[in-house]
Amino acid sequence: MIKKRLFTPGPTPIPESVMLRMAEPIIHHRNPEFGEILTRVHENLQYLFQTKGPVVVLTSSGTGGVEATFTSLFSPGDTIIAANGGKFGERWVKMPKAFGLNVVELKVEWGKAPTADQIRELLKKHPETKAVYLVHSETSTGAATDVKTLSEVIRKESGALVCVDGITAVGAHEMRFDDWGIDVCVTGSQKGLMIPPGLAFVALSQRAIAAMETAKLPRFYFDLRKAVKAWEKNDTPWTPAVSLVIGVDAALQMLRQEGIEKIWERHRKLATALRMGVQAIGLKLFSETPSYAVTPVWVPEGVEWKAFNKIIKGKHGITIAGGQDDYTGKIFRVSHLGYYDALDMVTVMAAIEWSLAECGYKVELGKGVGTVMQQLM
Amino acid sequence: MIKKRLFTPGPTPIPESVMLRMAEPIIHHRNPEFGEILTRVHENLQYLFQTKGPVVVLTSSGTGGVEATFTSLFSPGDTIIAANGGKFGERWVKMPKAFGLNVVELKVEWGKAPTADQIRELLKKHPETKAVYLVHSETSTGAATDVKTLSEVIRKESGALVCVDGITAVGAHEMRFDDWGIDVCVTGSQKGLMIPPGLAFVALSQRAIAAMETAKLPRFYFDLRKAVKAWEKNDTPWTPAVSLVIGVDAALQMLRQEGIEKIWERHRKLATALRMGVQAIGLKLFSETPSYAVTPVWVPEGVEWKAFNKIIKGKHGITIAGGQDDYTGKIFRVSHLGYYDALDMVTVMAAIEWSLAECGYKVELGKGVGTVMQQLM
Numbered sequence: 001m002i003k004k005r006l007f008t009p010g011p012t013p014i015p016e017s018v019m020l021r022m023a024e025p026i027i028h029h030r031n032p033e034f035g036e037i038l039t040r041v042h043e044n045l046q047y048l049f050q051t052k053g054p055v056v057v058l059t060s061s062g063t064g065g066v067e068a069t070f071t072s073l074f075s076p077g078d079t080i081i082a083a084n085g086g087k088f089g090e091r092w093v094k095m096p097k098a099f100g101l102n103v104v105e106l107k108v109e110w111g112k113a114p115t116a117d118q119i120r121e122l123l124k125k126h127p128e129t130k131a132v133y134l135v136h137s138e139t140s141t142g143a144a145t146d147v148k149t150l151s152e153v154i155r156k157e158s159g160a161l162v163c164v165d166g167i168t169a170v171g172a173h174e175m176r177f178d179d180w181g182i183d184v185c186v187t188g189s190q191k192g193l194m195i196p197p198g199l200a201f202v203a204l205s206q207r208a209i210a211a212m213e214t215a216k217l218p219r220f221y222f223d224l225r226k227a228v229k230a231w232e233k234n235d236t237p238w239t240p241a242v243s244l245v246i247g248v249d250a251a252l253q254m255l256r257q258e259g260i261e262k263i264w265e266r267h268r269k270l271a272t273a274l275r276m277g278v279q280a281i282g283l284k285l286f287s288e289t290p291s292y293a294v295t296p297v298w299v300p301e302g303v304e305w306k307a308f309n310k311i312i313k314g315k316h317g318i319t320i321a322g323g324q325d326d327y328t329g330k331i332f333r334v335s336h337l338g339y340y341d342a343l344d345m346v347t348v349m350a351a352i353e354w355s356l357a358e359c360g361y362k363v364e365l366g367k368g369v370g371t372v373m374q375q376l377m
Numbered sequence: 378m379i380k381k382r383l384f385t386p387g388p389t390p391i392p393e394s395v396m397l398r399m400a401e402p403i404i405h406h407r408n409p410e411f412g413e414i415l416t417r418v419h420e421n422l423q424y425l426f427q428t429k430g431p432v433v434v435l436t437s438s439g440t441g442g443v444e445a446t447f448t449s450l451f452s453p454g455d456t457i458i459a460a461n462g463g464k465f466g467e468r469w470v471k472m473p474k475a476f477g478l479n480v481v482e483l484k485v486e487w488g489k490a491p492t493a494d495q496i497r498e499l500l501k502k503h504p505e506t507k508a509v510y511l512v513h514s515e516t517s518t519g520a521a522t523d524v525k526t527l528s529e530v531i532r533k534e535s536g537a538l539v540c541v542d543g544i545t546a547v548g549a550h551e552m553r554f555d556d557w558g559i560d561v562c563v564t565g566s567q568k569g570l571m572i573p574p575g576l577a578f579v580a581l582s583q584r585a586i587a588a589m590e591t592a593k594l595p596r597f598y599f600d601l602r603k604a605v606k607a608w609e610k611n612d613t614p615w616t617p618a619v620s621l622v623i624g625v626d627a628a629l630q631m632l633r634q635e636g637i638e639k640i641w642e643r644h645r646k647l648a649t650a651l652r653m654g655v656q657a658i659g660l661k662l663f664s665e666t667p668s669y670a671v672t673p674v675w676v677p678e679g680v681e682w683k684a685f686n687k688i689i690k691g692k693h694g695i696t697i698a699g700g701q702d703d704y705t706g707k708i709f710r711v712s713h714l715g716y717y718d719a720l721d722m723v724t725v726m727a728a729i730e731w732s733l734a735e736c737g738y739k740v741e742l743g744k745g746v747g748t749v750m751q752q753l754m
């Protein structure tokens with residue numbers, strides 16, 4: 001008997017209490033009971049994003065949420081800058097191009113983050129820029145972007161909107177939507193929000209809402225004007241994924257009870273401890289500016305990723321993520337995003353040690369775990 | 378955010394898939410769908426107990442299941458021998474006395490198990506003995522009784538029925554009801570069967586069934602003749618706890634899939650590894666004949682049980698059990714009964730180390746965990 005334990009940066013583990021809430025008999029979305037739920041969800045989302053403005057709930061993946069921002073805020077030919085340092089950054093280059101936007105790509109080496117100087121330079125070169133898209137936590141590389149600093153730079157240097165892919169950052173990294181002057185921030189349900197995939201959440205500033213009025217790209221389902229109008233009445237424009245909204249209501253109440261600052265701090269601590277642990281057994285980290293959501297680690301020399309993954313999954317029930325594109329087979333990624341505590345880091349560290357040892361890697365069993373334990377004591 | 382993790386010898390953790398099955402809308406117990414479930418449950422219970430005879434399902438705690446065996450098999454004044462080496466052994470001395478049976482108590486020091494010589498001697502002294510009650514795994518002390526050997530002795534020396542409290546043993550320790558010549562074996566639902574409390578399961582031999590015919594103690598709800606008659610039609614005499622039966626159906630299917638021999642071996646391995654781990658950090662085991670269901674450990678000198686328990690529970694979310702009676706505050710008990718895997722032993726060992734260290738006990742963090750890992754690699 002092997003328990004299944006998920007250490008991937010989305011889907012992330014679902015708390016048992018949330019699973020059971022979602023298993024309750026379905027209710028109708030025009031029922032007053034559902035209205036109460038959605039009202040509470042809207043309020044708690046504002047807390048999560050640290051904003052007084054709207055955070056709308058869309059029934060789609062996180063990618064759908066980002067698409068809604070492109071089609072709702074811009075017109076054909078508009079220029080946007082998109083930072084691309086991984087699989088998701090790359091997607092936010094391809095997607096706006098598909099809608100006829102003029103995309104200035106800021107290419108960043110995998111594992112690194114865009115700098116203030118790079119952004120400043122591009123904004124000077126392209127004064128017509130309508131928005132800058134940043135990836136707060138790039139899941140494919142584990143690199144975190146300093147959104148606070150870059151947002152300040154963008155605000156100071158231009159009138160461009162600050163648009164943030166917060167998909168694996170919201171609920172893991174400090175992010176203060178209003179204070180930091182962010183205009184758009186998107187997250188998904190199967191990340192820091194700890195429920196299954198199917199919902200996207202989009203926070204919008206007054207500047208973003210104003211931009212929607214002149215935006216000319218065709219849109220309907222993802223029209224954020226409709227979403228904001230419905231939000232004002234604690235409603236949704238289309239039938240929402242009811243059981244997922246019920247789940248996110250339970251999850252948001254858990255988050256609220258823990259407190260957002262404590263949640264950010266928990267992610268920082270868990271990520272840091274795991275990193276010390278893997279380094280204590282001689283492994284090397286991939287990213288230079290590590291995100292607190294996910295830790296990518298180089299597969300050590302002499303170890304085959306496929307063999308390692310077969311053991312950690314088949315023998316120990318642990319699902320971690322592999323590398324993508326050029327880094328397939330070269331790195332593995334361990335998540336600490338969402339419903340994880342200190343003992344989970346002990347657990348995954350032990351499974352990493354066992355699996356590497358079985359692949360012939362020399363490791364003193366318990367050394368990484370001991371380091372994790374010292375860090376989290 | 379701290380996850381709650383249960384390491385008590387009943388209730389034991391409930392698999393998520395079983396919880397969700399029990400959360401499904403209730404069905405009627407006279408519905409054919411429920412009949413199918415009960416038929417499968419009956420068949421899988423025979424596999425669990427390794428018997429071709431009836432294993433009846435009672436809606437009661439395990440204690441109720443044991444009471445059913447006393448009131449259904451004996452008459453006032455009948456002599457029974459009851460081995461008492463802990464809280465549960467003690468209960469099986471008090472209970473039959475309450476029904477007017479003549480109880481010969483075989484007192485065993487806590488932490489030890491009754492021996493073949495002791496049983497042989499008592500049977501010689503009391504040739505009128507109708508039954509010998511043994512506790513396979515004494516939860517209060519972590520001591521296991523060698524049921525196989527003692528059953529042979531009882532069978533050879535007398536015509537007494539071999540009655541086994543298997544409450545924390547079934548599903549953890551090797552137990553072959555038919556092959557070992559056992560006549561009565563009882564377990565509860567919240568133990569090796571991994572569901573909430575509320576059901577008892579009683580296996581009965583042909584000799585036990587015959588004894589019911591002449592037994593004169595008054596009984597009704599717990600009349601095992603009624604239970605066996607209903608069992609023959611894959612039914613129950615009274616309304617059963619439907620959702621718990623649905624849960625045990627799911628749990629038994631999991632057990633069947635893993636295989637009973639593998640389950641026994643898993644418990645042996647996990648218990649052995651945890652014991653090596655606690656000893657590696659200088660702790661001492663309480664029991665001389667340890668059960669694979671639970672490990673009682675002496676609280677080390679200089680550590681206050683209450684302070685230790687407050688930390689392991691409050692800071693690490695881990696519920697373990699304390700000592701009982703004379704051993705309150707002197708020992709703690711860690712369970713490996715039911716839904717546990719290797720990484721769970723790593724987890725509880727880490728929490729023990731952290732909590733002891735915080736109580737001022739000198740421990741090299743990770744040493745016990747490393748030992749557990751080496752054992753379970």
